[in-house]
Amino acid sequence: MIKIAYDITVLGQGYINAKxxxxxxxxxxxxxxxxxxxxxIEIDLVAYNSLNNIWDSVSTELFISNEAARIRKQYQSCHQSKLNLLNLYKVAVKSQKQFIKLSSQYLPVIYKPALALQIPFKLLGKFDIDFHFNSQxxxxxxxxxxxxSKDEINRISRILTIxxxxPVLDSKSFTTSICQKYxxxxxxxxxxxxxxxxxxxHTKNDFCNHTGMNPERVFVTPLAADTHFFPVENLDIIDNTLKKYQINNAPYLLSLCTLEPRKNLSFLIRCFTKIILDNPRIDLNLVLVGVSGWKNNDILKTAQENxxxxxxxIFTGYIPDEDLSAIYSGATAFIYPSLYEGFGLPPLEAMQCGTPVITSNxxxxxxxxxxxxxxxxPTDEDALCQAILTIIQDSQLRKTLSEKGRERAQQFSWAKCAEETVKVYQIAANCR
Structure with a gap:
């Protein structure tokens, strides 16, 4: 049977920092x-990537211990402390988690210092920690x-998800650090x-064109909206959720994304402003859900200009999944004018919740x-303004788009994604 070493470093990072x-x-x-x-297939869970820093490894172990006990036996620890300092690292990581939580609730000013807490421990880890790939x-x-590197992982087959x-096609929209990692x-x-x-x-086409890699070694595994995204019909649940995030009860347009240039939020805000100025009697708000990313000063400036x-x-910041279905369902429309997406999960989540969607083409x-x-x-302001006005004014169109969206969302599932992924595993294993 094929055994996969599945890297879950990202889950450890999410455990420490909800952002x-x-x-x-x-x-x-x-x-x-x-x-x-x-x-x-069999799965070994690892936190063993090219970064190999103790912070991510310990974060992942804490995630496994505290939030994922059912998969604990599949986790393969890849680090060993020569100075027997693992408990110290765990205390430091737990402290950062608490500082980040505190910053999100009461003291935003301590967020960056909380992130910086890991720096000395990463440096210490370079001298203290030995990383070993223990999976079979x-x-x-x-x-x-x-x-x-192949030598680090016993020269087994390697698969990377793109x-x-x-960051290659539009490096100006990203920090130098992100571009370097990419x-x-x-x-x-x-x-x-x-x-x-x-x-x-689309991502496969871009990747093959950029790298020249043989398309026969590159496979498409479409994503899906999780099953916990669904239409919420209980108005009390929607109202209570909106109150929780200080969203008043006026009709609202919704967008959900990291606040960064590529998401084209300044464009959306300009269009929203034009609609409000040209139609002063319209009772309508714009709700922007998501954490602050990079180079987002223009977004905030545009929102404050008028x-x-x-x-x-309304900027809500991060909202956990359990509240998003109500936020999606309460919206008049979901707007996603991103300049480029590898897939675009939020529009699919919105469609699964029955919310009419406007996206880039x-x-x-x-x-x-x-x-x-x-x-x-996504550069035509008149087109977006007209699309928004049409949805606001045409209840039959909203109903039609809601029905079509739910039907479309059913074509995607994580089971299908897993099936296509396992096919790649089988091909890779048979070509050894």
Whole structure:
């Protein structure tokens, strides 16, 4: 039977810092749940990637111990402290988790110092920690980070999941650090021997064009919205959830994403402003859900430019999954004008909740949304304004898009994603 070393470093990071529970976290978590239920493969869980820092390893162990006891026996620890300092590292990681939680609730000013807490321990770990790949797996699957060298993992087959090529195609929208990590990830690939899974055909096309890798070694494994996203019809549940995040009871447009340039939120805010100025009697708010990313000053500046927008644009920050179905379901429409997406999970989640969707017509959106939403050029303000006004004013269109969206979302599932992923495992194992 094929045994997979499945890297869950991302889950450990999300355990320590809720802000790390972004799209990649969803993928690693949702795919893992499906793979663990299968009888045709075995899974070893590891936190062994090219970074090999003690902070991520300990974070992952704490995640396994505290939130994932059912999979504890599958976890293979990959580190050993020469100075017997593991308890010290655990205390430090737990302290950071508490500081981050405190910063999100009361003291935002301590967030960055809390993140910096790991720096001295990472440096100490370079001298103190030995990393050993203890798994007897046939295949190593990295879901995000650069692949470890072949010698480090006993020269077994390697698979890397690629989400998009955005830091390569649009480096100006990212920090230098992110671009460097992405370059390292691409450089870790042996295009002649490794295997790649991409989350959309569009991502596969971009990846093959950029790297020149043989398309026969690159596979598409489409994502899905989790089953806990569903239409919420109980208005009391929706109202209580909105109150929880200080969202008033006016009709609202919704967008959910990390606040960063690529998501094109400044464009959305300008369009929303134009609609409000041209239609002063419209009772409508804009709710933006998501953590702050990088280079987002323009987004905040645009939201503050016009006093008429005061209290009409609501930044909620991170919202946990258990509250998102109500937030999606309460929205008049979900707007996602991103300039580029490798897949685009939020529109699919919104459609599964029965919320009418407006997205860009670029990159992977046609694959995901199809004819179940309104697609616009993400640089055409008039087009987005008209699409929003049409949805607001046409109740029959909202009903039609809601029905089409739910039907479309049913075409995607994590079981299908797992099935396609296992096919790649089998091909990689048979080609050894």
């Amino acid at each position: 790390a529970k972004t799209g990649v976290y969803r993928v690693v978590d949702s795919l893992l749940k499906q793979l663990l239920d299968r009888k045709d 797996a046939n295949i190593y699957h990295s879901l995000f980070y650069a692949l470890p 989400y998009d090529l955005i 370059d390292k990830m691409l450089q870790s690939i042996d295009t002649n021997q490794d295997w790649i899974t991409c989350i959309s055909q 006093p008429i927008l005061k209290n009409r644009i 670029t990159s992977s959106f046609p694959e995901v949304v199809g004819d179940a939403g309104i697609m616009i050029n």
